[in-house]
Amino acid sequence: MSGNTDSRVGTTYSLPLTLWISLFFVVPMAIVFLYSFLTRDVGGGVRWEFNLDAYAAIFKQTSSGQFIYLDILWYTLWMAVAATVLTILVALPCAYYIARTKNNTLLLFLVIIPFWVNFMIRIYAWVAILGQSGILNEGLMALGLIKEPVQFLFNDYAVLLVLVYTNLPFAILPLFTTIEKFDFGLLEAARDLGATHMGSLRKVMLPNIQGGIITAVLFTFIPIFGTFAVPDVMGDSNTYMLGQLITSKLKMTGDYPGASSLSVLILILTAGGLILYTAFQRKQEKDKMVTIAEDAL
Amino acid sequence: MKGSEVRVENADKKFGDFHALKSVSLTIKKGEFFSLLGPSGCGKTTLLRIIAGFEEPTAGMVYLDDVDVIPLPADKRHTNTVFQNYALFPHLSVFENIAFPLRLKKVPFEQIKEKVTRYLQLVHLVGQENKKPNQLSGGQKQRVAIARALINEPSVLLLDEPLSALDAKLRHQLLMDLDLIHDEIGITFIYVTHDQSEALSVSDRIAVMNEGRVLQIGTPFEIYEAPADTFVAKFIGETNILDGIITAHNGRFYTIETDQLGPIMVTSDRKFEVGKKVRHAIRPEKIDITKEKPEGLPDDFNILHGKVSESIYSGFQSQFYVATDQKLPFKVYQQHESYLERGPAIRWQDEVFLNWDADDGYIVELI
Ligand SMILES: Nc1ncnc2c1ncn2[C@@H]1O[C@H](COP(=O)(O)OP(=O)(O)OP(=O)(O)O)[C@@H](O)[C@H]1O
Numbered sequence: 001m002s003g004n005t006d007s008r009v010g011t012t013y014s015l016p017l018t019l020w021i022s023l024f025f026v027v028p029m030a031i032v033f034l035y036s037f038l039t040r041d042v043g044g045g046v047r048w049e050f051n052l053d054a055y056a057a058i059f060k061q062t063s064s065g066q067f068i069y070l071d072i073l074w075y076t077l078w079m080a081v082a083a084t085v086l087t088i089l090v091a092l093p094c095a096y097y098i099a100r101t102k103n104n105t106l107l108l109f110l111v112i113i114p115f116w117v118n119f120m121i122r123i124y125a126w127v128a129i130l131g132q133s134g135i136l137n138e139g140l141m142a143l144g145l146i147k148e149p150v151q152f153l154f155n156d157y158a159v160l161l162v163l164v165y166t167n168l169p170f171a172i173l174p175l176f177t178t179i180e181k182f183d184f185g186l187l188e189a190a191r192d193l194g195a196t197h198m199g200s201l202r203k204v205m206l207p208n209i210q211g212g213i214i215t216a217v218l219f220t221f222i223p224i225f226g227t228f229a230v231p232d233v234m235g236d237s238n239t240y241m242l243g244q245l246i247t248s249k250l251k252m253t254g255d256y257p258g259a260s261s262l263s264v265l266i267l268i269l270t271a272g273g274l275i276l277y278t279a280f281q282r283k284q285e286k287d288k289m290v291t292i293a294e295d296a297l
Numbered sequence: 298m299k300g301s302e303v304r305v306e307n308a309d310k311k312f313g314d315f316h317a318l319k320s321v322s323l324t325i326k327k328g329e330f331f332s333l334l335g336p337s338g339c340g341k342t343t344l345l346r347i348i349a350g351f352e353e354p355t356a357g358m359v360y361l362d363d364v365d366v367i368p369l370p371a372d373k374r375h376t377n378t379v380f381q382n383y384a385l386f387p388h389l390s391v392f393e394n395i396a397f398p399l400r401l402k403k404v405p406f407e408q409i410k411e412k413v414t415r416y417l418q419l420v421h422l423v424g425q426e427n428k429k430p431n432q433l434s435g436g437q438k439q440r441v442a443i444a445r446a447l448i449n450e451p452s453v454l455l456l457d458e459p460l461s462a463l464d465a466k467l468r469h470q471l472l473m474d475l476d477l478i479h480d481e482i483g484i485t486f487i488y489v490t491h492d493q494s495e496a497l498s499v500s501d502r503i504a505v506m507n508e509g510r511v512l513q514i515g516t517p518f519e520i521y522e523a524p525a526d527t528f529v530a531k532f533i534g535e536t537n538i539l540d541g542i543i544t545a546h547n548g549r550f551y552t553i554e555t556d557q558l559g560p561i562m563v564t565s566d567r568k569f570e571v572g573k574k575v576r577h578a579i580r581p582e583k584i585d586i587t588k589e590k591p592e593g594l595p596d597d598f599n600i601l602h603g604k605v606s607e608s609i610y611s612g613f614q615s616q617f618y619v620a621t622d623q624k625l626p627f628k629v630y631q632q633h634e635s636y637l638e639r640g641p642a643i644r645w646q647d648e649v650f651l652n653w654d655a656d657d658g659y660i661v662e663l664i
């Protein structure tokens with residue numbers, strides 16, 4: 001078969017997927033992008049007047065000199081980074097343990113089970129646990145450790161806890177897949193060559209499961225960066241994450257260009273971060289090259 | 298000598314109920330090229346892993362130069378291993394793989410480069426330093442593994458079937474390279490293999506193992522010419538086994554009345570009583586095969602008559618399976634020392650005579 005026919009066959013086969021992706025991914029993105037440059041109209045509509053007002057709004061200062069949106073952005077970034085790091089730190093040993101267990105079907109099943117329960121119900125389950133009349137408070141009072149119920153909800157820690165909980169499977173699964181493929185004999189080789197136990201994990205295991213870690217970070221960081229349900233239910237009502245801001249713009253004020261410009265900002269930040277990271281990796285790889293002449297020494 | 302003496306005393310290893318090593322004792326001399334030879338599953342890798350520090354023996358001792366090393370983890374022993382599956386670090390280049398132990402020790406880069414270059418030259422890999430392991434051929438990977446294991450200047454190099462994944466020609470070439478490297482750096486090599494020709498060609502001494510036991514330790518010559526038991530005799534090279542009873546004896550000369558072939562003459566320096574049951578072995582290449590009845594042989598030669606039931610021509614030699622008149626199968630090798638104008642003189646279904654000197658047979662075992 002000639003290369004020409006081959007590529008035509010490839011095109012034919014990939015057509016459904018291409019259409020699917022264009023229809024449900026590219027087109028909505030294009031609409032969001034387009035809307036971010038339009039003008040907000042009263043009553044939740046848009047006027048076809050192109051300008052950068054929606055972007056300018058992001059950098060608007062209050063009379064007291066506060067950048068409201070940028071503060072929210074910083075707060076969101078900080079929460080997302082913290083939640084992602086915590087999720088990965090919890091997921092790594094879990095995935096390692098599952099990968100090293102011989103009959104791990106049950107364990108994997110347990111990781112996936114939460115997917116069968118509605119997302120909102122899982123969040124509210126935490127209210128049932130942490131709330132003023134929740135299991136935790138009842139239990140502590142029954143043990144006589146506290147007299148009055150403690151407010152565990154409506155703070156950053158509650159948000160982080162539930163973010164870690166809801167995103168854990170998305171981190172465990174890609175980590176498990178890469179760790180399972182990892183050749184543990186390499187750790188013995190590293191020990192043999194003089195590495196300590198921790199050294200062998202850090203210098204040999206970590207770089208080899210890096211792909212899985214990056215996938216896990218992306219799978220958790222990106223949804224967390226745009227999350228609104230978890231901070232809505234668990235968080236302080238005076239703090240906002242970016243996802244909440246976008247939702248409120250859409251649902252409360254009908255500011256479609258404002259919501260779109262913030263979405264584009266999230267996209268640029270995450271994609272930009274990824275591109276920078278890849279470039280950095282390439283450069284490091286290049287810097288490691290050595291040249292040895294045939295007649296050296 | 299830069300190498301260490303390795304002493305294993307009564308090492309036992311159990312995996313649950315499975316007894317993988319049964320009271321193994323060995324003393325490997327400084328700078329020796331020592332092979333562990335045995336069939337798959339006999340415990341070679343287990344023994345090597347115990348010496349390297351990856352496995353703790355259930356009982357017994359391991360000494361490197363009289364130091365008890367059992368409490369020491371692998372990274373604290375002056376041994377390095379070339380693994381059966383290479384175990385190269387896939388994320389590192391050839392250069393960084395070999396430099397790995399030096400990087401751990403935070404050696405300055407100039408020194409690392411100088412030393413890695415030297416070892417790249419030793420294993421003929423200059424020019425490949427920036428490749429990743431998955432860009433290398435099997436033989437090149439093996440060379441990287443060898444250089445990486447040597448760069449720490451261990452006093453003992455452990456090699457676990459390092460050539461088993463390579464084709465015959467490359468295997469031979471790398472084996473010769475290993476032999477040269479051994480001569481050059483002079484450390485102790487412990488070489489695990491299940492290939493007897495590899496072990497015979499390069500080793501100073503060999504330990505033959507089976508089912509977790511060491512059956513015999515000796516030079517290649519001793520192992521081949523005077524195997525300690527039937528297993529060794531059959532595992533190393535080929536052999537024809539005959540069981541019988543000693544019926545007469547005169548000095549070193551014994552007559553064995555074999556069950557199938559009648560009397561056989563053999564010499565032995567060991568003492569046997571008349572009436573003792575023994576097992577006699579004769580190697581196929583020590584038997585002469587002729588079409589005519591051999592004339593004028595001394596009377597300590599054994600002569601048999603039979604028919605060729607199979608003949609395999611393999612260039613430098615022919616292998617014959619001969620069914621003797623008593624229907625006993627016999628294996629005979631004939632070297633082709635001169636040009637065969639009309640092909641091999643002896644062919645399938647030919648009637649032939651076999652003869653061998655009583656000195657060439659030996660008594661392997663009492664039964
Ligand atoms: N971790 C383990 N758990 C249980 N049994 C084991 C373990 N390691 C080895 N064994 C068993 O011990 C025996 C010896 O294994 P070993 O790997 O030492 O054999 P070997 O001589 O190196 O064989 P090969 O030539 O196939 O590599 C085998 O029967 C093997 O199944």
Ligand SMILES: [Mg+2]
Pocket residue numbers: 341342343381457
């Ligand atoms: Mg083995």
